[in-house]
Amino acid sequence: MVRELIRLEGVHRAFGAVSVLDGINLRIDEGDRIGVVGHNGSGKTTLLRTISDQKQDVGDITFAPGLRIAYLTQIRDIDEYATLEEELNRRGHQFKELEEEIAAIETKMADPSFYEGDWQPVLDRYSELQALSARSGGTDVAGHAKNILNALDLGHHPLDMPLSKLSGGERAKVALARQLVGMGEIDVFFLDEPTNHLDLPTLEWLEKFLAKFQGSQLIVSHDRFFLDRICTHILEIHDGHTRGYAGNYTAYLQQKELFLQTLADRIDKCEKEIKRLTGALQSMKRANKYDKSISQKHQMLSRSQRELKWLKRLKPKERRGLQFNLQSTEKSSLDVLDFKQASLKFEGLNRPILNKVEIGVRRGQKIGIVGANGAGKTTLLRIINKEIQLDDGIIDVRPGVEIGYFHQDHRTLDFDLTPVEQVQKLKPRMDYGDIRAMLGQFQFTKEMVSTPLKKLSGGERARIAMLKLLLEENNMLLLDEPTNHLDTDAKEAL
Template sequence: MILQLNGISKSYLGDPILSNITLKLERGDRMGLIGVNGAGKSTLLKIIAGDLPYDQGEIFMGKGVKVGYLKQDSGLQMEQTIWSEMLGVFTELLKVEQELRELEAQMSEPSLVHNPDKFEQIMTRYAGKADWFTQQGGYDIEPKIKSMLNGMGFGDIPNDTLIKKLSGGQKTRLALAKILLAQPDLLLLDEPTNHLDFETLNWLENYLRVYQGAILIISHDRYFLDALVHEIYEIERTKGTKYSGNYSQYVESKAKNRQLLEKKYSMQQQQIAKMEDYIQRNIAMATSSRSAKNKRKQLERVERIDQPQKDLKHAQMAFAMDKKSHKEVLKVRDLEISFKVENIQKTLLRNISFDLYRGDRVALIGPNGVGKSTLIKALLKEIEPDSGVVAWGHGVTIGYYDQEQATLDPDNSVLHEVWSAFPTIEEARVRTVLGNFLFTGEDVFKKVSSLSGGEKARVALAKLILQKANVLILDEPTNHLDLFSKEVLEEALLKFEGTLLSISHDRYFLNKLAGKMLELTPSNVTVFQGNYDDYVLRNIRN
């Protein structure tokens, strides 16, 4: 047994966050922890890691179990270099290595020639420490670190780079690399796939598939959950429910369980109504009073099924267009984009040519840093390319979703942020749309600056829907959304009759929506027909 939770409960200011959470993990288990934003997933990981106290219940950890916990905040030492931070995993081994060097120095002292007993003592100590050092992999420290850094996408970054100079995504990857290097018995991972490109995602999935310990993972990456986990633990309305299988199997199981429960509840209600009717009609009659009283005792013994709760309220989306665009939506020819670094002009992209046609569903893919978002800015005329042609077709209206939500004014209220963009629309219509995105009552007066990442994403999507554009350009649209909001967004985009161009690392999203993939490299763009799985299969064959 690696971990067992019995009846864990946690409240904040009297409001329950977690109620009677019970689960068990054995070595080799892979469990996905899911639930809407704010359900208590990260709270549960903090409790297991010992970072947060709990109100009730018991936690049992196997003897000597080592825990690795990846927080959303990396916890790295910003003044350290990449290499020194990784070496920190092997502090004990490095200490013994230093002791071995000191013992070697002692053994080489000329005075020991005349003191064989002391020499023997040093040799014995040296042999014991050397054996332990070898068994613990002391001679493999450097290759282990190099292999891990390469796998996590640091192969081209100098090892002496200071951590404070890394991007947010690089810090997340480095924190994950450090935890994996330590090879703990229990991995607690909170959104480990954020900021990972396809190559690193695939490497991580393969690494974790054969990992010897147990894994409890919070992730909104449905493709990742499908590839890795054997069980899903859902926290909903403070309580936990376990499902066997991966994410797709969970979706199917939950729907079947709900239908079965609703059917059982309905049948029991009909049975109870019949019994109550019989009792009421016969209780006062001399000939059937005794039978009615027996029926009443039977009714009292019935173990009543609770009425199934309605689904949690989720955002509602529908993308409409004011008008159709011309068949030829976009023509890009020989685009070249450069940027200046220390007064030196460096080329980022060149030879970029492709077309978009009405109704296309296109995904722009490529490694992190290749220039996908920069290309989008060039298409939107936000930056001027060095050369080439960007020609939009007739009747094109563009709606743009920025993953950073940089266009949102932090000082605006939610209502003012949306309404000010569409001042001719009546307030009731704006409030209706905001209500569809779960901003009701006083929520519409919240300042944008106070919103969570998921709430800001919903504000940006509300504005996009009101725009009624016939071309949607989406930069990482599923970031910050919980699993259920992602499903709603995808269903809405599937019904959208216009043209879709998206940047996304969400492989589940790409499989569902993309009909064409544009793979971007610094020197060209390659067009692949089909979705993400088709793209992977074609690359394997080639």
């Protein structure tokens, strides 16, 4: 019989007046690999956090006894001021309760009165916890992670390298490596946008790792191909409610299309029945014909109206389409910029980031920059944006070039501000009504426009960063991982 690991019954979660999860029922069994999908801000991350922390407002969340959860968060939990070794030795989510229980028992054992009672069961539990800690890597997490570091192509970095010198993709790998330590002892793995920042070889390795992992998985992702290859079930969140589908992402799309078509047919049939019954009752009234069939028809009409109301509640609300209307200022010169013998090397790396690079950018070009994590893609953009100086050579940015930069970590935003305040900071003379209208075009509701960015999802932050580019009216865009965090509709609009 399949073991039940987690059960949610009637779970509600709200933030202020905004209801995010509304009566969620969910069961996670041993071996389930569930993909969680939905538009930006639908509550996917909130669902994972609510289950992990068991902090629902209403309803019940039940864990199997001794359940152990690992959680890779969407906003990577990384200390950029730490070294690689220090970060790997920092305990992941899955070790927290284990360490707390060990510490509590050790405190009891330090009290002489402890041994006056029945202490043997406590010592047995202590031995069990110590054995579990040892199997999970004990205190030598960095040593236990060596194979994972090599698999993630991080093994060539010295362990004393500061994380601040790693690329965004490499830091994402470090966060992943720290969670993967001791995975043999984990029952459920929560992954929130695990493919963000990862290069293709790492993504392929992660897919193989998760396919072999014996525990259950709850995965939030907008990567349909990743979900296709990994998931056995799909859970869609829409308007605070969930609907489950068996199979991978492709099967989900097929089933959803069938569901929506069947729903549309039933609504159409119900509306026609209401029209027929209403017409029949009106005809009987005009003919002054009253018999027992009138009561029956009234009952049938009332039943059909209730059914129509119920069916329409099942129909997903249509969202306003997202449009990125990026307008440039005056055109730049034909020659936009040139690298001439450009060289750069970072301390601690045994290779140059740039080695006598000669390349030019011309007006109208759309240039994709590809390469492995740590190859220097972000560094190249930061050089163009004058955030990093070359060691040798020059970069010649022509007069009249106005640069707009979309950082992969959205660092140009002030996370303490609300979306309205962020726009007002950039355009202080813009009318408040115009700001609200513009934010509405970017799918921000009246509740969201007054919520600090630090409380919004990654996709919502990305939309604000895109809006910032729109308002700046640049004629050259530097886009660093612009599709990270965006849902499918937003990606297509971009």
